[in-house]
Amino acid sequence: MTKTEIHQRFIAQVQAELDAISDAAKKTFATATNEAHRAESKYDTFQLESSFLSRGLSMRVGELTSMLTALQGLPIYELSNESTVQGSALVRLQTQDGKTLTIFLAAEAGGETLQADGAEICMLSASSPLGQAVYGKRVGEHVVVKTGQTQRTYTILSVA
Numbered sequence: 001m002t003k004t005e006i007h008q009r010f011i012a013q014v015q016a017e018l019d020a021i022s023d024a025a026k027k028t029f030a031t032a033t034n035e036a037h038r039a040e041s042k043y044d045t046f047q048l049e050s051s052f053l054s055r056g057l058s059m060r061v062g063e064l065t066s067m068l069t070a071l072q073g074l075p076i077y078e079l080s081n082e083s084t085v086q087g088s089a090l091v092r093l094q095t096q097d098g099k100t101l102t103i104f105l106a107a108e109a110g111g112e113t114l115q116a117d118g119a120e121i122c123m124l125s126a127s128s129p130l131g132q133a134v135y136g137k138r139v140g141e142h143v144v145v146k147t148g149q150t151q152r153t154y155t156i157l158s159v160a
Contacts, residue, residue, distance in 0.1 A: 001116045003090045003160055004076055006104060009114055010123050011071050018064040025057035070108040079159050081139045087126060091134055093154040100157065105131055130154070 032050035076088045085091055089105045102121045110125030124131045133143040137156055145152050 003088070003104075006090065006114070006116055006121060007071075007074065007076055007088070009116070010104065010106075010109075010112055011068065013112055013114060014064060014068045014071060014109070018061065018068055021057055021060050021064060025054060025061055028054040028057055067109040071106060074106055074109075081159055083159050084136050084138055085134045085156065085159055086136070090121070090160040092157040093134070094157050096153045101154070103130065103134075105134070 028050055032047055032054045038047060074088055077083075077086065079086070079089055083089070085105060087105055087107045091103050091105060093101045093103065095101060100119075102119050104121055104123045105126055106123050107126055110123055110128055110131070112123045114121055114123075126132070126135055129145050129147055130143075133145045133154070134156060137143060139156050139159055141156050143154050143156070145154065
């Protein structure tokens with residue numbers, strides 16, 4: 001699967017999630033504002049809980065919309081193993097225990113995963129700890145990522 005196809009699959013995945021969350025947010029808002037669900041006693045909190053859920057879903061819609069816009073505007077660069085890691089790079093890493101990890105480096109979007117050619121590909125933001133560590137590095141270089149008290153070392157195996 002090409003990097004462009006992977007990029008398009010991430011866009012489709014985020015769009016599908018946005019559509020589903022938007023639909024849920026609309027339904028929850030309608031429930032929260034429906035007069036039939038008005039509280040009948042101080043212990044009846046259904047409408048209040050619905051409004052909290054509606055607000056949370058609306059915030060997620062905003063996050064997904066921003067992620068989708070950033071992902072759609074991400075230029076896809078043709079990179080090779082001689083290139084440095086940059087936005088839109090497809091990077092294969094090896095962990096210190098010998099496992100491999102494939103990441104798609106996006107400018108702002110991150111947190112999504114998909115299966116392609118038998119491997120799991122994680123979309124990471126360039127501002128994430130691992131994204132910052134690999135950005136500007138080359139094949140063969142080692143990067144160390146410290147999160148909390150855990151420290152992990154990765155070796156860059158390929159850049160595309």
